[in-house]
Amino acid sequence: MTEFGGVPFSTEDAVLDSRRTDRSGSLVEGRPEAVLLPRDAADVAKALRWATSTGTPIVPRGAGTSLTGASTAGTGTVVLDLSGMNRIVSLSAADATAVVEPGVITADLDRAAATAGLRYAPDPASHEISTIGGNIATNAGGLRCAKYGVTRDSVLGLSVILADGTRIETGTRTFKGVAGYDLTGLFVGSEGTLGVVVAATVRLRPIPAGLTTIAASFTDAAAACTALAGVPGQPVIAELLDAAALSAVDAYLGTSLAARGSALLIVQVSSGVDGVLSALRPTAVSLEVSSDGDALLHARRSALPAIEQLGRPLIEDIAVPRSRLPEAITAIADIAARWQIPICTLAHAADGNLHPIIVDDPSRPAAAASAADEIFALALKLGGTITGEHGIGTLKREWLTRELDPANLTLQRGLKSLFDPNGILNPGKVL
Amino acid sequence: MTEFGGVPFSTEDAVLDSRRTDRSGSLVEGRPEAVLLPRDAADVAKALRWATSTGTPIVPRGAGTSLTGASTAGTGTVVLDLSGMNRIVSLSAADATAVVEPGVITADLDRAAATAGLRYAPDPASHEISTIGGNIATNAGGLRCAKYGVTRDSVLGLSVILADGTRIETGTRTFKGVAGYDLTGLFVGSEGTLGVVVAATVRLRPIPAGLTTIAASFTDAAAACTALAGVPGQPVIAELLDAAALSAVDAYLGTSLAARGSALLIVQVSSGVDGVLSALRPTAVSLEVSSDGDALLHARRSALPAIEQLGRPLIEDIAVPRSRLPEAITAIADIAARWQIPICTLAHAADGNLHPIIVDDPSRPAAAASAADEIFALALKLGGTITGEHGIGTLKREWLTRELDPANLTLQRGLKSLFDPNGILNPGKVL
Numbered sequence: 034m035t036e037f038g039g040v041p042f043s044t045e046d047a048v049l050d051s052r053r054t055d056r057s058g059s060l061v062e063g064r065p066e067a068v069l070l071p072r073d074a075a076d077v078a079k080a081l082r083w084a085t086s087t088g089t090p091i092v093p094r095g096a097g098t099s100l101t102g103a104s105t106a107g108t109g110t111v112v113l114d115l116s117g118m119n120r121i122v123s124l125s126a127a128d129a130t131a132v133v134e135p136g137v138i139t140a141d142l143d144r145a146a147a148t149a150g151l152r153y154a155p156d157p158a159s160h161e162i163s164t165i166g167g168n169i170a171t172n173a174g175g176l177r178c179a180k181y182g183v184t185r186d187s188v189l190g191l192s193v194i195l196a197d198g199t200r201i202e203t204g205t206r207t208f209k210g211v212a213g214y215d216l217t218g219l220f221v222g223s224e225g226t227l228g229v230v231v232a233a234t235v236r237l238r239p240i241p242a243g244l245t246t247i248a249a250s251f252t253d254a255a256a257a258c259t260a261l262a263g264v265p266g267q268p269v270i271a272e273l274l275d276a277a278a279l280s281a282v283d284a285y286l287g288t289s290l291a292a293r294g295s296a297l298l299i300v301q302v303s304s305g306v307d308g309v310l311s312a313l314r315p316t317a318v319s320l321e322v323s324s325d326g327d328a329l330l331h332a333r334r335s336a337l338p339a340i341e342q343l344g345r346p347l348i349e350d351i352a353v354p355r356s357r358l359p360e361a362i363t364a365i366a367d368i369a370a371r372w373q374i375p376i377c378t379l380a381h382a383a384d385g386n387l388h389p390i391i392v393d394d395p396s397r398p399a400a401a402a403s404a405a406d407e408i409f410a411l412a413l414k415l416g417g418t419i420t421g422e423h424g425i426g427t428l429k430r431e432w433l434t435r436e437l438d439p440a441n442l443t444l445q446r447g448l449k450s451l452f453d454p455n456g457i458l459n460p461g462k463v464l
Numbered sequence: 465m466t467e468f469g470g471v472p473f474s475t476e477d478a479v480l481d482s483r484r485t486d487r488s489g490s491l492v493e494g495r496p497e498a499v500l501l502p503r504d505a506a507d508v509a510k511a512l513r514w515a516t517s518t519g520t521p522i523v524p525r526g527a528g529t530s531l532t533g534a535s536t537a538g539t540g541t542v543v544l545d546l547s548g549m550n551r552i553v554s555l556s557a558a559d560a561t562a563v564v565e566p567g568v569i570t571a572d573l574d575r576a577a578a579t580a581g582l583r584y585a586p587d588p589a590s591h592e593i594s595t596i597g598g599n600i601a602t603n604a605g606g607l608r609c610a611k612y613g614v615t616r617d618s619v620l621g622l623s624v625i626l627a628d629g630t631r632i633e634t635g636t637r638t639f640k641g642v643a644g645y646d647l648t649g650l651f652v653g654s655e656g657t658l659g660v661v662v663a664a665t666v667r668l669r670p671i672p673a674g675l676t677t678i679a680a681s682f683t684d685a686a687a688a689c690t691a692l693a694g695v696p697g698q699p700v701i702a703e704l705l706d707a708a709a710l711s712a713v714d715a716y717l718g719t720s721l722a723a724r725g726s727a728l729l730i731v732q733v734s735s736g737v738d739g740v741l742s743a744l745r746p747t748a749v750s751l752e753v754s755s756d757g758d759a760l761l762h763a764r765r766s767a768l769p770a771i772e773q774l775g776r777p778l779i780e781d782i783a784v785p786r787s788r789l790p791e792a793i794t795a796i797a798d799i800a801a802r803w804q805i806p807i808c809t810l811a812h813a814a815d816g817n818l819h820p821i822i823v824d825d826p827s828r829p830a831a832a833a834s835a836a837d838e839i840f841a842l843a844l845k846l847g848g849t850i851t852g853e854h855g856i857g858t859l860k861r862e863w864l865t866r867e868l869d870p871a872n873l874t875l876q877r878g879l880k881s882l883f884d885p886n887g888i889l890n891p892g893k894v895l
Binding site for chain 1 (some may be wrong): 556558559560561602603605609613614616617626630631632633634636637638639640641642643644645646647649650652653654658669670672673693696697698734735736739783784785786787812814815816817847848849850851852853854855856860864867868869871872873875876878879880882883894895
């Protein structure tokens with residue numbers, strides 16, 4: 034067989050080095066042997082047939098924005114870089130669907146949908162640089178999933194190349210469909226370990242009319258969560274920033290948010306503004322209402338780059354039942370104090386999904402790791418999960434075995450063997 | 465081992481006969497040997513351990529409202545009747561979740577949620593008699609899924625007894641979670657062929673404020689669909705009844721809906737009423753607006769009993785891309801004319817999900833079967849699916865092999881073997 038199945042590739046040092054890691058910054062031993070650059074589904078099928086015939090481990094990759102090491106590639110592996118397959122194949126306003134290749138940038142799809150009065154709802158923080166394929170691989174969330182759910186909720190069907198190069202179609206091109214077991218749901222969130230997505234049919238949503246955004250400061254995060262619990266209806270967005278996050282944002286943007294209160298809650302709704310104000314006003318220490326959501330959300334969207342100014346961030350991603358949110362936030366602050374390490378917490382508050390961002394202290398590497406461990410343990414203690422939307426990758430594999438019961442893990446491994454009997458698809462990830 | 469693993473059971477003739485079939489009215493050869501009546505998860509585990517040790521096929525069953533023969537039980541099988549496990553274990557307004565046993569009646573859960581200002585969104589037409597377990601087995605939809613999605617979208621996690629009696633927990637108790645492959649999604653819609661659900665954690669939703677319902681009549685169904693396509697935003701409900709359905713309803717309720725126009729569209733929204741009226745008014749031949757949604761929806765909810773007055777209904781369940789809805793409705797009317805058999809069509813129009821209800825003519829059994837076949841072929845031709853929300857059961861198995869590609873079917877069979885290696889769980893269903 035031709036080298037790499039005849040698929041375009043690069044073995045340049047710079048290319049290999051750039052595909053070793055992802056946004057987690059974590060590394061595995063060595064670097065990949067080559068980076069394959071498929072142009073279409075046929076190239077992906079060729080690459081996987083070649084990989085199966087040679088027993089070569091393949092690391093599928095989009096934009097490399099994984100926060101868990103899901104895209105790390107070391108010695109003996111070959112990277113399958115899907116970022117060049119970035120066509121919006123079709124977009125139908127009448128059907129409110131689009132068919133896209135995996136390398137399409139998330140925000141580009143949203144902008145294309147907007148020209149038809151629609152939105153592609155999932156908006157992970159990385160949406161300006163992440164790919165739809167990567168979002169599918171991790172079942173990515175974002176700010177808007179308070180209202181619209183996660184990536185799974187916007188994926189109707191997939192075209193997937195299996196480990197042996199066979200192409201299958203899953204799901205439907207319709208909003209509903211229950212013909213057979215839910216293979217689509219199985220591929221979504223599987224981090225490239227079960228197959229390689231070469232096209233997705235996604236659902237688009239109407240852009241809500243008359244969005245109003247309310248930013249309210251509170252004396253502490255617990256008070257903000259309590260106030261949010263009284264908000265009637267379903268917000269489109271409900272984001273929380275704690276005191277440490279606000280300080281980082283202030284330093285980065287030159288704002289003075291932290292001076293207003295130790296927690297900032299940003300709620301966006303398409304109706305029922307009065308109800309939101311009634312719920313927040315009694316305990317808010319300051320309150321701002323705007324029809325320009327982008328302005329009020331700018332602080333939230335700037336939080337990660339702001340925190341990155343403080344040092345290398347370890348971005349955690351626990352989710353807890355909504356009522357446990359205040360308890361979780363308080364406990365995370367305690368963990369930061371105990372390990373004397375900065376932890377800035379952002380939360381998709383309506384979903385109970387917290388991002389405690391630990392700022393690594395290179396002189397005390399054990400501190401960050403220990404704080405992370407305590408955060409995972411906290412999530413499980415509160416009836417939650419170690420990952421709401423970022424996935425397992427390499428960094429949370431050990432904790433996955435603590436979250437899932439042994440019989441569940443046995444089935445998980447059985448699924449992996451069924452889909453990838455030779456273990457060539459992103460080995461060492463998830464399980 | 466004790467008979468039936470020590471689980472309470474009945475072998476009375478009346479009980480066995482009543483568990484032979486489901487609402488599809490279809491039959492398999494003979495009747496079950498016994499009906500097991502588990503009281504709790506431990507009983508279910510005992511039953512499945514016993515079934516595995518004896519190699520006995522088990523037919524799990526809720527209220528028996530399957531429309532596809534998924535609950536039919538014949539010679540040599542034992543029915544596992546879960547309707548007695550009907551406790552709402554917990555309901556948390558603060559978390560907007562509930563934990564329920566599989567035998568809970570769908571509408572009972574919705575009513576319990578309403579006392580906390582919440583709703584359990586999925587509302588299949590059978591919601592007053594169907595069980596949550598049955599809804600999970602088929603991934604049931606309903607009127608409200610225009611806004612809230614199907615049962616899968618309201619199920620966060622499951623407790624499942626596997627074929628060998630092992631209990632596993634899947635998913636999360638939180639709104640988001642991506643720890644491992646999506647086993648929850650795999651069990652939802654699996655029609656009792658992969659495991660038996662003994663508890664579910666479900667998501668509840670805020671009851672929208674200020675619901676308004678608009679009923680509009682049109683000269684034909686295509687005009688109604690065209691008007692609906694112009695409705696801005698996301699309706700909570702958008703239901704369509706064609707001329708044949710309206711005539712049946714008129715005869716049943718003593719109304720005169722068919723005289724107003726050959727198609728009735730019922731749209732419910734929580735905001736943006738003016739936009740709906742602007743979209744519908746230009747082509748509607750009559751229009752009614754009410755804050756009492758139940759009154760306007762009464763015709764829709766009465767449609768099935770009304771059609772049952774005409775004869776035995778074969779309730780089909782195709783879904784098509786939304787833009788193909790007018791074409792589908794026209795083609796179904798053609799099929800009815802060609803086979804000279806009444807077909808009343810109801811549609812969850814916003815989702816492109818059609819229920820062509822064929823009224824069987826016992827003197828010409830081939831007519832109904834042929835019409836159904838043409839409806840399935842039509843769905844696939846229009847880029848749709850043979851089942852939007854009812855599932856495969858026994859009645860659509862052959863058509864499943866036409867909808868799914870061979871590699872997909874191979875994976876489906878692999879999943880079945882992985883979860884149920886001895887083939888004791890609802891054999892002969894789905895695959």
